[in-house]
Amino acid sequence: MRVLVIEDETRLAQTIRRGLELEGFVVQLAHTGTDGLWHATEDSFDVILLDIMLPGLSGYEVLRRLRERDVLTPVLMLTAKDGDYEQADALDLGADDYLTKPFSFVVLIARVRALLRRRAPQRPALLKVGDLELDPARRSVRRGARAITLTPREFGLLEFLMRHREIALTKPEILRNVWDAHYDGPENVVEVYVGYLRKKIDTPFGRTSIETLRGVGYRLVEDAGSGDRQVDDESGSAPG
Known part of the structure; x- marks a missing residue:
C-alpha cells in the first residue's frame, strides 16, 4: 500500500x-x-495524508485541484486547527476524513486503515493465487491450511506480486512500489527478497509460484512447477 504524506513540519x-x-x-x-x-x-497512491497549512499551496487548494482533476484517492486532512468550520471546509472540498494535531499514531493508523476498507469494493478482500492466500486487512498469509509469517517488506512484495498476478514486473517497478520512488540502492535487493519469499511460500510446499523472467524481472503464477524456472522474455517459454 502506498501513502503520500504532504506535511511541511519535517x-x-x-x-x-x-x-x-x-x-x-x-x-x-x-x-x-x-x-x-x-x-x-x-503517481498513484492508496491514501493521501494532507496538512492544511502548507507553503506554496494550502492543503485546501491542493485538495480542490485534486478533485477537479478527478483524482479520487482517499484524503485524510491533518491540521493544528480544531474547529467545526475548518473540518466542514475540508469535507466540503472532498476530504474523506479529518485529524487534529497532536494526534495519537494509533488513531492515525486506524483512520488510514478505515479509509482503505472504505475503498475495499475496488479491491478483493482476499488475494488468492491457487492455494496461496493473502489478507491485506489482517496482514496474514496462508498456503492451504498453513499460516506463513512474513516481514513487512516481504509482505509488501508478495502483495504487489499478487495484485499483478500473471504480469511481468521489472525490478524498477517493484522497487518503486514496494520500496519507494527515491530508493537509490542496488536493484539486486529485489532478488534477495524474492529469494526470502520463495523460501517461505514455495520451497516448503514444493511449489514455484514466482517465475524469474530473464532480462525482465518476475511474475507470480499459480504454480510454475518445480525448481527455479527462468523464462525467456521474448518467446515467453522456458529455455531448453
Missing part, C-alpha cells in the same frame, strides 16, 4: 513516515503544497 513528516513503514506501507513525502500536488497527480 520532524513530524519523518515520524509519520517511519511509523507507516513499520506497518508495511510505502511512503512518499512532500513538504510543500506544490510538490504534493505534483506527486498526487503524477
Whole structure:
C-alpha cells in the first residue's frame, strides 16, 4: 500500500513516515503544497495524508485541484486547527476524513486503515493465487491450511506480486512500489527478497509460484512447477 504524506513540519513528516513503514506501507513525502500536488497527480497512491497549512499551496487548494482533476484517492486532512468550520471546509472540498494535531499514531493508523476498507469494493478482500492466500486487512498469509509469517517488506512484495498476478514486473517497478520512488540502492535487493519469499511460500510446499523472467524481472503464477524456472522474455517459454 502506498501513502503520500504532504506535511511541511519535517520532524513530524519523518515520524509519520517511519511509523507507516513499520506497518508495511510505502511512503512518499512532500513538504510543500506544490510538490504534493505534483506527486498526487503524477503517481498513484492508496491514501493521501494532507496538512492544511502548507507553503506554496494550502492543503485546501491542493485538495480542490485534486478533485477537479478527478483524482479520487482517499484524503485524510491533518491540521493544528480544531474547529467545526475548518473540518466542514475540508469535507466540503472532498476530504474523506479529518485529524487534529497532536494526534495519537494509533488513531492515525486506524483512520488510514478505515479509509482503505472504505475503498475495499475496488479491491478483493482476499488475494488468492491457487492455494496461496493473502489478507491485506489482517496482514496474514496462508498456503492451504498453513499460516506463513512474513516481514513487512516481504509482505509488501508478495502483495504487489499478487495484485499483478500473471504480469511481468521489472525490478524498477517493484522497487518503486514496494520500496519507494527515491530508493537509490542496488536493484539486486529485489532478488534477495524474492529469494526470502520463495523460501517461505514455495520451497516448503514444493511449489514455484514466482517465475524469474530473464532480462525482465518476475511474475507470480499459480504454480510454475518445480525448481527455479527462468523464462525467456521474448518467446515467453522456458529455455531448453
